[in-house]
Amino acid sequence: MVRISETRKVQRFGRSTLMVSLPSEWVKDIGLKPGDLVRIETRDDGSLLVIPYSVLEKRVKGKEVKIIISHTTPEEILTRSIYATYIAGFDRIVIESVESYILTQHMQSLRTIVRMLIGAEIVEQTANRVVIQVFIDTERYSLDNLVLRMLNSIKSMFDFLAISIKNKNADHLREVLELEYELDRVHALAVRYTYVLNMLGGAPFLTEYRTLIKSLEDMGDALAYAAQIFIEKPELMEVISYALQDRLDELKEMLFYTMDIVYEALVKDDAFMASRAVDLSLETSRFVSKLEAEIIPKYKSLEEYIKAKSFFEKLALVCSYLQATAELTFDIVLGKAGHTVNLAVRSSK
Numbered sequence: 001m002v003r004i005s006e007t008r009k010v011q012r013f014g015r016s017t018l019m020v021s022l023p024s025e026w027v028k029d030i031g032l033k034p035g036d037l038v039r040i041e042t043r044d045d046g047s048l049l050v051i052p053y054s055v056l057e058k059r060v061k062g063k064e065v066k067i068i069i070s071h072t073t074p075e076e077i078l079t080r081s082i083y084a085t086y087i088a089g090f091d092r093i094v095i096e097s098v099e100s101y102i103l104t105q106h107m108q109s110l111r112t113i114v115r116m117l118i119g120a121e122i123v124e125q126t127a128n129r130v131v132i133q134v135f136i137d138t139e140r141y142s143l144d145n146l147v148l149r150m151l152n153s154i155k156s157m158f159d160f161l162a163i164s165i166k167n168k169n170a171d172h173l174r175e176v177l178e179l180e181y182e183l184d185r186v187h188a189l190a191v192r193y194t195y196v197l198n199m200l201g202g203a204p205f206l207t208e209y210r211t212l213i214k215s216l217e218d219m220g221d222a223l224a225y226a227a228q229i230f231i232e233k234p235e236l237m238e239v240i241s242y243a244l245q246d247r248l249d250e251l252k253e254m255l256f257y258t259m260d261i262v263y264e265a266l267v268k269d270d271a272f273m274a275s276r277a278v279d280l281s282l283e284t285s286r287f288v289s290k291l292e293a294e295i296i297p298k299y300k301s302l303e304e305y306i307k308a309k310s311f312f313e314k315l316a317l318v319c320s321y322l323q324a325t326a327e328l329t330f331d332i333v334l335g336k337a338g339h340t341v342n343l344a345v346r347s348s349k
Helices: 024-030 053-060 075-087 104-116 143-167 170-200 206-232 236-244 247-268 271-294 302-336
Strands: 011-013 017-019 038-042 048-052 064-069 092-097 120-126 129-134
Touching (some): 075 170, 104 129, 143 170, 143 206, 143 247, 206 236
Antiparallel strands (some): 011 017, 120 129
């Protein structure tokens, strides 16, 4: 790589644009052509860093990792390792056995985890070797869009759960679990995306986004656990339906509205909206606590209440994770404001 240190004059281009030409030796060395993309990053000292997109792609494209296994390797460690290397941004995951063949149960675990990972496919397979390739175009995604996909999945999960309870019918509960599986897939992709953005550089608040994404996954898990309660004890739906009646609709409106405000605050960088989302999440938590207390007299026995209490515990968890999501959104929005946080005027974005 040619080393360049020189002074160039800034020139005017058009009415308001200033420009400086790139050194021809550097352009040739990098292979830069007209129309190619470059990333421009500002440094704390006021300087600029120009990085060709081809250089950025080399940081993440074609990254390969090899996982060596044996017949004594636990299946859980194998699948956990594949998941970890996927979210860490590796594009090619090679699994090799020190023995002459991979066990059938290991292959079954491999196929199961690959089906869960968006963009992952088994592209090569021999008796003792498997190659997983991840085909993901990072330009197709954004963190905010992935957050929206997770929010929409959570809404659908609550919808199906509420329908089952109101109709006293377990038919839709399996759909809640299917949606939770899809939510986990999007969660893995979103975490991978934060790793990739970190390697590319220039994307702020990745730690906060990753924690926010985890809170959304936890909300989905809590709803799935609530569905599982009724799958195992469908008779509880009669108890919950009688006790709640139309109050589930009120809870749905509060949850959905809060999630809408969270997303809008993220995309608009609106601190007032983010603060409102925090307040709404607290109101929702109080609503669930009040609801649980109000319906105690409606139960026919203490035993019924004790059986149904686990459902309210899951609802309380959903509200708790929603509050964490809203608070993280506020942190992200406020952080994006930089050194001056203007709370005098509401954002017009």
